[in-house]
Amino acid sequence: MLAYCSYSYSDEIFGSTGNAAKDGYNWVMTNVLPQQAGLTVGNVVYRYTAEKAVEDDMVVHVQNENARGDGYIFRSSDDWSGLPGNTINKVVPVNNIDISYWGNGSIEIDGTGSVSDPSVIYTYQYDPCFDPQTDPSCAGYIAPVDYTVENVNINDPLDDDMIQDELDRKASLDDADQEDRDQKKMKSEKKIDGQLEKVLGIVNTSLLAAESVAKHNELIMLNYIPQTYYAAIPGGAYEEKISLTDKELPDSKKGLRVGFAHQILHQKMVDLQYGK
Numbered sequence: 581m582l583a584y585c586s587y588s589y590s591d592e593i594f595g596s597t598g599n600a601a602k603d604g605y606n607w608v609m610t611n612v613l614p615q616q617a618g619l620t621v622g623n624v625v626y627r628y629t630a631e632k633a634v635e636d637d638m639v640v641h642v643q644n645e646n647a648r649g650d651g652y653i654f655r656s657s658d659d660w661s662g663l664p665g666n667t668i669n670k671v672v673p674v675n676n677i678d679i680s681y682w683g684n685g686s687i688e689i690d691g692t693g694s695v696s697d698p699s700v701i702y703t704y705q706y707d708p709c710f711d712p713q714t715d716p717s718c719a720g721y722i723a724p725v726d727y728t729v730e731n732v733n734i735n736d737p738l739d740d741d742m743i744q745d746e747l748d749r750k751a752s753l754d755d756a757d758q759e760d761r762d763q764k765k766m767k768s769e770k771k772i773d774g775q776l777e778k779v780l781g782i783v784n785t786s787l788l789a790a791e792s793v794a795k796h797n798e799l800i801m802l803n804y805i806p807q808t809y810y811a812a813i814p815g816g817a818y819e820e821k822i823s824l825t826d827k828e829l830p831d832s833k834k835g836l837r838v839g840f841a842h843q844i845l846h847q848k849m850v851d852l853q854y855g856k
Contacts (some may be wrong), residue, residue, distance in 0.1 A: 590746055594703070596704070607681065607684065607685045607700075613679055613682065617680075621679065623673050623703040625668075626700045627697075629696045630693060632692060637690060638660045639659050640695060641655055641687070643686055644685045645683030647682060654682075657805075658670075661691065665693070679704075682702075719832045
């Protein structure tokens with residue numbers, strides 16, 4: 581709910597709100613003040629009628645909480661103690677306090693009595709170009725950049741002739757370097773192969789020479805017989821000194837028994853084979 585009048589003076593907008601207390605003794609300032617960047621409140625204008633007995637004590641507070649701290653950013657108190665009820669109109673300057681400080685408002689009564697027909701109005705001012713981006717007509721307004729793909733010029737650096745020539749030159753140098761490296765590698769491999777053949781030739785020659793020496797030594801050892809192997813064997817005739825008294829040797833009874841036992845066993849095996 582906003583009800584205010586305004587007029588333009590230079591670049592500033594001046595205005596006033598509607599009655600913040602028209603719906604009761606409490607109100608929310610975000611529903612009262614225009615939410616404009618840079619807005620400040622210059623005055624609080626209020627009116628109400630106090631209803632009370634003369635002998636009763638009553639104090640009426642018109643106030644706003646401090647939205648950025650503790651306590652109140654605005655508080656005007658009217659002491660009606662010992663006075664009869666009446667209507668009061670009051671304008672309270674507040675020295676252009678920024679909108680960010682204005683918390684919720686209220687009318688509070690201490691003592692015995694009540695108020696009727698309350699009205700609380702705030703006067704304010706603001707620069708509509710406080711944030712120049714709010715209006716293209718404001719000084720300092722910067723048009724937003726359209727970053728959609730179709731409106732962006734994309735320059736491919738590869739399309740630049742100088743860059744392309746440099747890339748080609750670099751590629752040629754890389755090819756030449758690679759060819760040079762390949763040739764050096766081939767020469768190195770050939771050199772290593774030649775050295776390996778020489779080493780293998782030397783090793784083979786050494787092995788053959790060693791084998792020849794070993795065979796030569798074996799032949800020499802075969803032909804070499806120490807003199808200690810030779811011994812003189814006395815010659816002459818060796819006469820028979822053993823004489824046999826009996827020319828015939830008797831058969832062994834033990835051998836006969838063993839032979840007979842073998843014969844009996846063989847016969848039993850044959851009989852078993854033919855089922856006898």
